């Protein structure tokens with residue numbers, strides 16, 4: 001059997017959490033993400049400017065990539081359908097924002 005090409009494996013959709021001054025923490029579902037570099041470790045996400053999260057990201061320049069487990073599949077879809085402009089996604093999903101240890105703003 002040929003060696004499997006790792007780049008052809010399915011990769012997970014992620015839940016990206018964002019926060020900004022005077023705003024509630026938000027969650028956006030992202031399929032378009034990846035690794036720029038292993039050394040230094042650098043990841044990227046692609047967020048359309050029309051997303052509410054985009055303005056939060058532009059302001060804070062910080063985000064956290066969360067890899068959802070299988071039991072969060074519906075919730076991952078939900079966060080990719082509704083906007084944080086209209087809905088508190090943490091409240092609606094029951095997910096809890098907790099302070100990050102190395103990201104500046106709390107609640108990411």
Ligand SMILES: Cc1cc2nc3c(=O)[nH]c(=O)nc-3n(C[C@H](O)[C@H](O)[C@H](O)COP(=O)(O)O)c2cc1C
Nearest residue numbers: 029030031032047048051052053080081082083084
């Ligand atoms: C499975 C899935 C993957 C998605 N991937 C992306 C993505 O890579 N980039 C993006 O800008 N939007 C993506 N979206 C759309 C956003 O998650 C969606 O527009 C979301 O409601 C934006 O939330 P916000 O307005 O709170 O920022 C995806 C949606 C789904 C369901």
